[in-house]
Amino acid sequence: MAVLITGGAGYIGSHTCIELLNVGYEIIVVDNFSNSKPEALKRVSELTRKYFKTYCLDLQNREGLEKIFTDNKIEAVIHLAGLKAVGESVHFPLKYYENNINSTVTLCEVMKKFEVKNLVFSSSATVYGATETVPISENTPLGATNPYGRTKQMIEGILEDLYESDHNWSIALLRYFNPVGAHVSGRIGEDPSGVPNNLMPYISQVAVGKLETLKVFGDNYSTVDGTGVRDYIHVVDLAKGHVKALEKMLISKGVESYNLGTGQGYSVLEVIAAFEKASGKTISYSIVERRPGDVGICYADASKAKKELGWVTCKGLDEMCQDSWRWQQNNPHGYNVETKLLIRS
Ligand code: WQD
Numbered sequence: 001m002a003v004l005i006t007g008g009a010g011y012i013g014s015h016t017c018i019e020l021l022n023v024g025y026e027i028i029v030v031d032n033f034s035n036s037k038p039e040a041l042k043r044v045s046e047l048t049r050k051y052f053k054t055y056c057l058d059l060q061n062r063e064g065l066e067k068i069f070t071d072n073k074i075e076a077v078i079h080l081a082g083l084k085a086v087g088e089s090v091h092f093p094l095k096y097y098e099n100n101i102n103s104t105v106t107l108c109e110v111m112k113k114f115e116v117k118n119l120v121f122s123s124s125a126t127v128y129g130a131t132e133t134v135p136i137s138e139n140t141p142l143g144a145t146n147p148y149g150r151t152k153q154m155i156e157g158i159l160e161d162l163y164e165s166d167h168n169w170s171i172a173l174l175r176y177f178n179p180v181g182a183h184v185s186g187r188i189g190e191d192p193s194g195v196p197n198n199l200m201p202y203i204s205q206v207a208v209g210k211l212e213t214l215k216v217f218g219d220n221y222s223t224v225d226g227t228g229v230r231d232y233i234h235v236v237d238l239a240k241g242h243v244k245a246l247e248k249m250l251i252s253k254g255v256e257s258y259n260l261g262t263g264q265g266y267s268v269l270e271v272i273a274a275f276e277k278a279s280g281k282t283i284s285y286s287i288v289e290r291r292p293g294d295v296g297i298c299y300a301d302a303s304k305a306k307k308e309l310g311w312v313t314c315k316g317l318d319e320m321c322q323d324s325w326r327w328q329q330n331n332p333h334g335y336n337v338e339t340k341l342l343i344r345s
Pocket residue numbers: 084085086123124125126176177178179197198199200202214215216217218227228229230268291294
């Protein structure tokens with residue numbers, strides 16, 4: 001029986017594939033490669049010495065998706081595919097609603113048709129919106145403040161309604177805090193297209209000389225040094241959280257949300273200092289105005305995932321920076337290579 005990973009070629013997806021393969025799961029990847037590269041999957045295969053099927057398909061292609069379920073014995077789905085840039089979602093909201101919501105509804109309809117009712121969904125801490133109460137627990141009222149976050153919040157609601165309509169479903173809603181870092185090999189990592197929006201890839205590109213200087217968005221928040229505080233979580237710890245959630249979904253019914261964070265916040269200046277230590281490089285930066293929509297401080301209460309999934313994070317900020325830097329140094333232009341990979345359509 002296989003686990004279907006949608007968006008498996010992406011940053012979170014490729015790291016999750018490795019962790020699933022390493023503990024013996026059979027996996028199948030479906031990805032439309034709109035924001036990822038087949039090279040990532042070739043390297044997943046090399047690193048794990050495991051083969052797995054890959055389908056190039058948009059999830060809204062219902063016929064194509066049904067064929068995957070017909071041709072393969074699938075027991076669960078880890079649904080990571082989706083558009084995820086906050087800034088882009090503000091400019092193109094309809095693209096985000098259409099893609100993220102329609103593809104999830106189509107996926108669930110096909111899963112229902114084939115009686116596959118175990119689902120792990122990639123949600124986000126952005127569903128909490130501008131809450132200033134920290135640490136943030138799963139009971140914190142939701143209030144996404146941008147179209148990207150609202151698609152995640154709406155999808156959580158859709159999945160809760162799905163469970164209410166049929167209690168045979170097992171659904172985990174994983175609310176990611178700030179994923180950073182890379183696999184220790186330096187062979188897979190975050191490969192943002194264009195200028196990165198997020199802090200860690202931006203700092204990495206300044207360190208490797210691709211970008212001049214970092215703009216620090218505000219230093220007048222009520223935090224340790226005035227700059228924004230976030231809960232950075234190593235992507236390998238995050239990937240292992242998906243394995244734990246899958247294991248729980250395979251033995252229990254219900255729909256549950258889980259914060260995947262470390263419970264520890266770090267400021268922008270603390271991240272810069274840690275990255276300088278890890279890379280031996282000086283990160284040039286200037287303090288500018290706050291970024292609209294940012295909150296000052298955000299970090300998780302991750303005790304529910306520890307208690308119910310038996311999951312804890314193991315990697316600290318230094319390791320996150322070391323692994324980010326190794327990936328960036330080894331792949332200054334990301335996965336910008338031609339790949340020979342058998343991809344089914
Ligand atoms: C972190 C801190 C910024 C860039 C995002 C989105 C979403 C989510 C994860 C999936 C903040 C500061 C950043 C820069 C800066 N992904 N910063 N200069 O906004 O906390 O959340 O992360 O769900 O993509 O919600 O992450 O990395 O953009 O910002 O000063 O050039 O770094 O102000 O304090 P964010 P981020």
